[in-house]
Amino acid sequence: xxxxxxxxxxxxxxxxxxxxxxxxxxxxxxxxxxxxxxxxxxxxxxxxxxxxxxxxxxxxxxxxxxxxxxxxxxxxxxxxxxxxxxxxxxxxxxxxxxxxxxxxxxxxxxxxxxxxxxxxxxxxxxxxxxxxxxxxxxxxxxxxxxxxxxxxxxxxxxxxxxxxxxxxxxxxxxxxxxxxxxxxxxxxxxxxxxxxxxxxxxxxxxxxxxxxxxxxxxxxxxxxxxxxxxxxxxxxxxxxx
Numbered sequence: 001x002x003x004x005x006x007x008x009x010x011x012x013x014x015x016x017x018x019x020x021x022x023x024x025x026x027x028x029x030x031x032x033x034x035x036x037x038x039x040x041x042x043x044x045x046x047x048x049x050x051x052x053x054x055x056x057x058x059x060x061x062x063x064x065x066x067x068x069x070x071x072x073x074x075x076x077x078x079x080x081x082x083x084x085x086x087x088x089x090x091x092x093x094x095x096x097x098x099x100x101x102x103x104x105x106x107x108x109x110x111x112x113x114x115x116x117x118x119x120x121x122x123x124x125x126x127x128x129x130x131x132x133x134x135x136x137x138x139x140x141x142x143x144x145x146x147x148x149x150x151x152x153x154x155x156x157x158x159x160x161x162x163x164x165x166x167x168x169x170x171x172x173x174x175x176x177x178x179x180x181x182x183x184x185x186x187x188x189x190x191x192x193x194x195x196x197x198x199x200x201x202x203x204x205x206x207x208x209x210x211x212x213x214x215x216x217x218x219x220x221x222x223x224x225x226x227x228x229x230x231x232x233x234x235x236x237x238x239x240x241x
Contacts, residue, residue: 005171008033009123012167013116015048015160016076019060024052027160034167041166048159067157073149074157079113081142089113092138099130115139119164132172140168 011033014026027049034042052060068076075081079096083089096112099105103125107117118139122131143165150158 004033004037006123008037008167009119012160012164013119013123015045016119016157016164017116019057019064021057023057023060024049027052030163034163038167038170041163041170044159044163044166047154048157048163051156051159063156071149074146076115077111077113078115078118078138078142079111081145082138099125099127103127115142135168136172140165140172143168 008030011026011030015023015030027045031042031045031049034045055063067074072080079089079092083092093112096118100107100112100121103121105121105124107114107121110117112118118134122135122139125131143161147158147161147165150161
């Protein structure tokens with residue numbers, strides 16, 4: 001993956017996180033990089049920059065919460081948009097956690113399928129065999145559903161969501177953004193550090209989110225924070241879900 005693409009994934013995660021004082025700077029840098037790779041996405045981010053500059057931080061935080069925390073159809077949980085609250089989402093979460101452990105990546109106190117967590121993982125992980133299907137078969141279809149839920153809105157957080165989808169469509173040519181979910185084919189990641197296997201049923205009945213605004217994810221030694229899958233064969237493959 002190109003370094004510029006990695007940087008864009010991180011910046012897009014920053015833009016889509018709960019707003020902080022750094023939001024405007026992240027939006028500006030993201031817009032500048034998008035201008036070099038996807039002019040349509042850059043235009044959406046330019047409009048979002050104008051929106052951010054016209055609102056106070058408190059107002060942005062209120063808009064963010066109303067957009068992503070209160071409304072299920074526009075929440076940030078990719079697995080929810082693909083599978084709802086079902087066993088299939090549990091299997092998806094288990095596969096993600098398995099990959100995070102293998103790459104020593106921490107999602108903090110967030111659930112593994114949060115969009116910003118997945119963008120940071122895509123930026124950090126040097127594993128195209130896992131990251132590419134994750135982008136193509138999970139993130140892109142989920143973004144399409146979220147964008148549709150905004151009902152053609154060109155305001156607020158509909159703008160960076162559309163910018164991200166446009167950027168992924170440019171980066172992943174020839175890929176359908178409405179791929180049938182039965183074709184989800186995330187491979188098992190290599191490695192592992194020992195410990196009990198993480199089972200999909202361990203995730204059944206989880207809430208839609210862990211908290212309104214959990215701690216930020218990142219690359220870290222997380223062997224003391226999460227169950228560690230030793231045998232990938234114990235976790236069912238997602239193909240056929």
